[in-house]
């Protein structure tokens with residue numbers, strides 16, 4: 066029991082007993098006192114889920130139920146039965162001479178609790194729990210690398226681990242964190258951790274293969290075996306080589322040599338992703354520590370074994386056999402590097418090399434790369450020049466291209482960047498092959514610059530502050546690719562580059578998590594560090610700005626979840642009906658209504674519609690929703706609880722089926738504007754579009770809804786990504802199956 070001096074007088078026992086519950090303010094805490102049987106309990110009045118006042122909840126059989134999303138708590142301990150909600154804080158109570166005294170001494174170790182919550186959020190893939198844990202931890206002064214480590218350990222155990230997008234996003238977010246505004250750092254962590262959780266969701270646990278039972282096999286043998294196993298696509302043999310090498314003491318440089326050599330044994334593996342994932346795995350270990358190497362690096366083996374090899378693709382073989390050109394060049398690589406070794410630092414051909422790489426002759430490209438090495442070009446610098454050429458493909462990408470081709474240019478750029486970082490770890494002749502692959506990919510991408518978009522030249526005429534104000538506005542509108550490029554270039558003429566990086570980072574984090582955009586921005590930031598203050602540095606950030614603008618705005622639904630977490634952390638109220646409120650929007654309409662009306666005739670159709678509207682009103686009221694309007698055979702209602710909206714939709718569909726009507730429903734959660742008796746806002750529009758994408762009898766929901774009902778027992782089936790008419794971006798939709 067806490068020392069008596071921490072107790073304060075809260076109320077008279079009679080007052081609590083006579084009313085059953087009593088809300089008090091004590092030292093800045095809103096505390097609700099409950100009388101239950103012989104006991105009196107004191108509970109934080111703020112529901113830990115989203116802040117609803119618990120003095121408005123229900124108490125039955127010792128269980129306190131919050132009325133917003135139905136989280137249930139054991140009144141005595143505060144423990145929740147619903148992990149998405151968290152335990153509610155209870156205060157020790159003493160009854161002294163007819164008075165209730167409560168102990169308000171601080172909860173022990175907030176950080177340890179929130180780390181546990183983060184783990185739980187990852188395990189159950191509940192973005193709101195992840196966001197709340199990260200926001201609380203960082204505002205309590207926790208080092209972001211601690212949350213990063215928790216994500217890395219969790220992500221290494223499930224799903225594709227380091228061989229998946231989530232792991233790479235997680236590391237990208239950590240990499241860009243130093244340039245972000247302090248307020249954006251938790252958001253970056255939240256994006257990365259949510260991506261890890263999504264990759265792991267539903268995946269079986271991964272058990273790392275034990276190392277070979279020999280004490281110290283020679284590293285050269287393990288490296289050779291690893292390459293052979295990858296060659297024959299034997300994932301388990303390859304994994305065992307990795308675990309044995311790490312367990313027997315191979316260091317980060319040796320492991321980089323082993324992995325990046327195999328990653329460049331074949332051409333442009335999986336459109337560059339293998340080298341990219343491997344690079345990010347090493348960067349993650351730089352942050353979290355080498356003790357995680359066995360778990361992280363071993364998880365790459367399967368991706369290596371299953372990778373697509375570009376020598377098997379038509380584009381690399383016809384009409385010009387690029388692989389033949391490359392194999393011939395690789396034969397000359399060791400001697401070219403060796404003959405340039407004595408002249409390192411004297412090479413001055415970067416500009417003409419970039420021009421050649423952007424040219425039309427693959428044989429000339431291979432020749433110019435070899436010649437640069439002979440003249441003393443450092444392999445890392447060679448990779449830097451090719452990466453810059455790849456960035457120019459994005460900077461010159463005309464918007465008349467196919468939208469999906471942004472990804473083609475992006476893959477080459479991030480691959481080239483990853484090869485350069487790999488060479489910093491292991492500058493071997495084998496890994497230099499990756500530079501040649503990148504250059505050939507730049508060559509193959511030449512059709513993406515026909516005609517080339519103009520790369521803006523800054524003239525210093527714009528006030529940098531005005532540019533920083535305009536930049537987020539540009540990203541609020543679609544098709545502002547060239548405008549974004551101009552603003553970036555103008556700003557860098559006389560603005561502080563660090564502030565531009567922070568602004569681009571902020572713009573990235575506002576959008577829904579998009580693997581490729583995150584990769585593009587992170588790689589551009591990485592390249593910019595080498596090119597700061599030069600026109601090339603400007604071009605690299607122009608490329609990032611253009612890519613970002615091409616992929617914005619999205620619906621920013623992930624940002625909304627994050628906003629809830631920050632507002633809760635600040636102690637704001639989310640449940641009040643202000644001008645803008647958070648609500649779950651339910652749209653339903655009758656399938657085939659025109660045909661039914663024609664078949665029934667006017668009078669019978671009118672009667673049927675009246676029955677339908679009655680049953681809808683009853684079910685909405687029963688599920689504590691708000692009927693907004695009927696428009697023809699369509700119907701809109703709002704709810705302050707996502708689960709109740711889904712249950713209501715299911716009940717209405719079933720009741721309508723019994724009177725011979727087939728319905729479909731769409732549900733979305735977002736901020737709406739209250740306008741008289743009606744509602745408005747993009748979230749309402751989204752709900753309507755989701756409904757029109759639903760199959761007859763389906764309740765279709767957005768990813769935001771999915772995030773809100775995680776752990777509630779509602780089962781969802783992924784129905785893939787959809788475009789919703791009049792709504793930007795792509796939407797992942799889910800059908801309710803139970």
Ligand code: FES
Nearest residue numbers: 112114115131134
């Ligand atoms: S369950 Fe209490 S606010 Fe959501």
